[in-house]
Amino acid sequence: MKRTFRLKTAVPILLIILLLGSLALNGYLFLKTRQYYLDLNGTRLDPLGLRTYPVGEAVVKEEGEITAVFFGDSRAAQWPNPTGMDGYQFINRGIGSQTSVQVAARFQQHVAPLQPDLIIVQMCINDLKTIPLFPQNEQAIIQNCLANIDQVLAEAENLGAKVILTTVFPVGDVPLERRIVWSPDIAKAVTAVNEQIHTKAGQNVFVFNTHAILVDERGLLSQEYARDELHLNEIGYIYLNEKLIEFIDVQELTP
Incomplete structure (x- = not known):
């Protein structure tokens, strides 16, 4: 009798839990789909993201000051200015979700007018x-x-700017909802691109191996530095900036 009562009580509770879980999942999927739809159509209206920053904006700088521009996708857009860098003016021209062709195609509008002395590039993951x-x-x-990296390097050379070309950051642990559109081939492709990036070092191109700084023993983005499977958290950028400052000092890219 007691067992029957407990069963009759448990079944409705289980059904309520399943219903609430289903509602929560559907709500989450709706919000994700809505955001994807907004991003997609926003890109259609402004394919290069030119409205993100003032086009043709000039920069006023003090004598002897180095203008350094972060340029690329969301990883560049989220990159905070290094602290304690006297003689530097940092400007950010990264845009989230951009592919390498979008990044390269907006160089003349978003970077060239700034007349940078140094450009820090992170691109290609999208x-x-x-x-x-x-x-x-x-x-x-x-x-x-x-090819798009080469285009950015060529345009930087035409400006007389030096470039810190960063290797593509490693990818991290993939959440369940993204696994259906994910593959280990992404990490392999990151490695292939990074191998070629190392060959692009030259007189005014300095390769900063961010991948080696951020990767863990599994070959993935260290969980300590990961905000999600593609992006860094605050700790990750703090550590990366420490290494960037060291790199700039070693390469003597100081005023």
Whole structure:
């Protein structure tokens, strides 16, 4: 009798829990879909994100001061200015979700007018993360990334600016909802692009190996530095800036 009563009581409770769980999941999926729809159509209205920053904006700087521009995708956009860098004026021109072609195509509008002395570049992950969707285009995607990096380097050279070309950050642990559109091929492609990035070092191009700084023993973005599978948390950027300052000092890129 007691067992029957408990069963009759437990079934409605279980059904309520399942219903609430279903409502929560559907609400989450709705919000994610809505945000994706907004981002997609926002990009259609402004494919290069030119309205994100003033176009043609000039910079006033003190004599002997170095203008340094962070340029690239969301990883660049979220990169905070290093502290304690006397003689530097840092400006950010990163835009989230941009592919390498979008980044390269807006150089003249967002970077050239600033007349930077130094450009810090982080780009390509938004190309490489599409490989599971278009596996037949993997090599073309990789080559396109490298071509767009070359375009940025060429335009920087025309300005007479030095470039700190950062390797593509490692990817991290992937949440359940993204695994259906994820693949280990993304991390492999990051490695392939980074191998080529190292070959681009030159007189005015300095390769900063951010991947080696941020990766863990699994070959993934260290959980200590990860905000999600693609982005760094505050601790990650603090550590990265410490290494960036050391790198700038070693390369003698000081005023």
